């Protein structure tokens with residue numbers, strides 16, 4: 001872990017902020033984020049760390065299929081995602097998209113389940129809720145057919 005890395009975090013910030021990758025809470029219930037050396041982290045320090053560490057460390061768990069709008073709750077075994085987390089139901093991936101994401105052109109994997117509660121170190125839906133932001137962007141069949149043909153030709 002580099003200089004100034006956050007070694008501990010807890011409380012309200014724990015719940016409302018996405019932390020850089022690799023950061024773990026080791027100081028639960030004792031106030032705000034703490035840097036190596038035990039100093040409290042300032043807002044500017046945190047912002048810098050966030051820029052370095054990237055944005056979210058977890059999936060959004062979008063609520064529905066982008067094509068047919070079918071609900072895909074966090075415990076659904078039918079949700080499929082691409083590496084950008086474009087989210088579709090298994091039916092649409094198999095029969096409409098033929099395994100190809102219309103937004104990035106790559107493939108899908110089953111979306112993992114996040115526990116509702118009782119997750120290790122509070123890593124569960126109660127502390128990291130699923131997204132409620134619905135993405136509904138039905139696929140244009142002609143455009144998708146063209147994408148599939150293009151991929152076949154270059155395969």
Ligand SMILES: [Zn+2]
Pocket residue numbers: 065066067068069070088089090091092093
């Ligand atoms: Zn669907």
Ligand SMILES: [Zn+2]
Pocket residue numbers: 082083084085086101102103104105106
């Ligand atoms: Zn995609």
